[in-house]
Amino acid sequence: MLRSRTFWDQRGLHPVARLLLLLAVGVLVMIAIGFGFASGGFTRHDLLAIVLYAGIAAFAWHPATAAFIVMLLTSVGVVLTESGGDLLELAIALSLVAATCAPWVIIAHAVLLALLTAYIASDGSTLAAGGVYGIAGIAVIAFLLGVAFRLVAARETFLVAERSRISKDLEAIAQEDRERIADELHDGIAHDLTLILFHARALPLQPDEAARNVSLTTIEESAEAALQSIRSLLSLIRDTETEGPRVHPSRYDGNIIDAVSSLGALLNDAGIPTRVSAPSAPLRVASANERALTETAIEAVTNIIKHAPTSQSASLDVKDRADVVELVVRNVVVAPPSGNSDRHGGRGLHRARHRLAQCSGTLETDGTGDGWMLRATVPTRAGSSDPM
Template sequence: MTRVSMPRQEYLWLLPSVLLGDGRSAGPVRRSTRDWFVDTVMFLLACVLNLLIALEMDGPTPLVAAEQVVGVISCLAVWLRRRWPVGLAVVTTVASAYFEMVGGAGVVALFTVAVHRPFKVSGTIAGLGLLTIAPFSVLRPDVEPTGLVYVIFSLTIVLTVFAWGIVVRARRQLIWSLRQRADSAAEEAKRLERERIAREMHDVLAHRLSMLSLHAGALEFRPDAPAGEIARAAGAIRSGAHLALQDLREVIGVLRHHAVTAEVPDRPQPTLADLPPLVAECEQAGMAVRLTMETGDVPEKPGRDLYRIVQEALTNARKHAPGAPVTVAVTGAPGEGLAAEVRNRLPARHGPRIPGVQIPGAGAGLIGLTERAELAGGRLEHGPAPEGEYVVRAWLPWPGRT
């Protein structure tokens, strides 16, 4: 085990830090406008307290002269309360065991320590201040008030100032905690927004890119296709690539705009009424899709969620069962819920896969569908059926009319 040596001077510097709780300052204290105002008020408060004490002293004597010198020094030392709060509090508290005019600076130092240091440090300083009450009453019996009245008065001052500082510290910690919670809530909101954007990006781009792959695979598999079909497929690829780039550009723009903490408006979202055009687009790409819809006027939120679920299910069908017929059935009514069922034949049951058309997948589509359905308060089931088909069933709540 390596031991780190430290010069003796460093130990001497660290000793006050260990005993008093003060850290070594690397430079002068930087005060804000508020800090300057507070420090000036504290300095004037110490001066006023010392002035009131000086007015009660009798005639010029060596003790009075010493009191005045100590009082001036202690008032000037108040400006050091931010750099050495504990050290100032210890010195003024110990000096108050004999000198009366150090009391103003001692009150300010005790309040500063109570605000800026933990209870184990500030409580020790307050306890030391209580212990100096008895020596002062014995060493300075000529100071008014005397006896029990002085003890009660001093106890009241020390405990009141200490309690005031503790309350201020607790309030500041509460405000800091609330700000931390607010910042955490803001970060959580940003994270959820980014997740929502990422989910939308996955749904949209996965659909677009799978259509591109399907068209490109068809061209690769049928190089001898008529020129008209090749032209239509090339046009579909060009149009799909343009839309995919546009979607990606919008998503990146939203993410960049969101990083500036501004509120990002939702881009136009599809609804259940856009499902027939989606099926028509899939049919143009060569998929055999049969759609049946038995719904009324579906609300926007469940309709959009169900549209995304059906879109992802069709994308998965293109990826894992190219060429297989797909049936989509959507039913629902207010109070009963909104349901969708997507079926396609399993690849092993409808023949070999077409070379060059298979689309890779990350396996996150069904996980995203399940999460979307659960977030909407519904459920989603998926898996192979005994009939040799792969089935995706989704149900979303549709509140009844009031």
């Protein structure tokens, strides 16, 4: 810490030290005034002493200014009165300078003290035998006391900064956990509950037994999936050190081709004729990128069922291009909403865009005049490496 530049930066006194300094200066001023009245008048030395004490009090607010005031007044006192008392005060003041001022001010103070001591010692009339050593010893002790006070203040500043950093880190960890839980709720449970709600509402309106059986089966399977998601979420909450199992990648194994086939079947079961197009060969894409694309497809289909359940048709297309794998999801509605108020989507699309960005992918959503379109891309394996 002593080698740190910030340790030697100018710093103010601790509030408690500032209060004690002002009390001490107040007592010294009262003593000087008392001696002046007792002796029947104030001498030039008494006036210099009072002004010097006022300069010392300035260390409570402006240490550098106070240091130069003290150096100036003690220099005047030594030259005019040739008093060793001024040297003693200058030596003691080194403790305040060392505790608050920058290194060059400390050096200037020490050099001035040495020069004035040499000036007085050359006369030999005001310093007792060995007085030079006494001044030097007091100066060294004052300097060490000042450094000690600076060390205590720096340590307190460091502890306050460390406490603030730890508090921010804990808040960031707590926020990250909240985000993870929110993601599990949105990506897992919300998807299944959307299917349950849709088919529960549609069940009384189904025209035949086969359609009712499809709705009942979907409700049962979605309820089981939601229950599993809740168990996974509880496990995530209880054990924050272990990453909770992701719901949808486990359902589709992070395979976008299987995912769009299953999601197309879900839309067909929901009464939305859906066309699915995907390559038959495995995709040239990293597993993390494919998982991000899979979750984006789930989000898109969930939004269609939730916000446009009366869509006339939909399509899910996966295209393996030269440098990217592209997912395009479209739906056609009877009366498309006016404007593009949902262009950027809510939390789900925001999270999907964030996941894709982490994989150097992109996500675009927009109205098409007769419905809605989502286009997502991720780099192929040649353009990215699997972080797993």
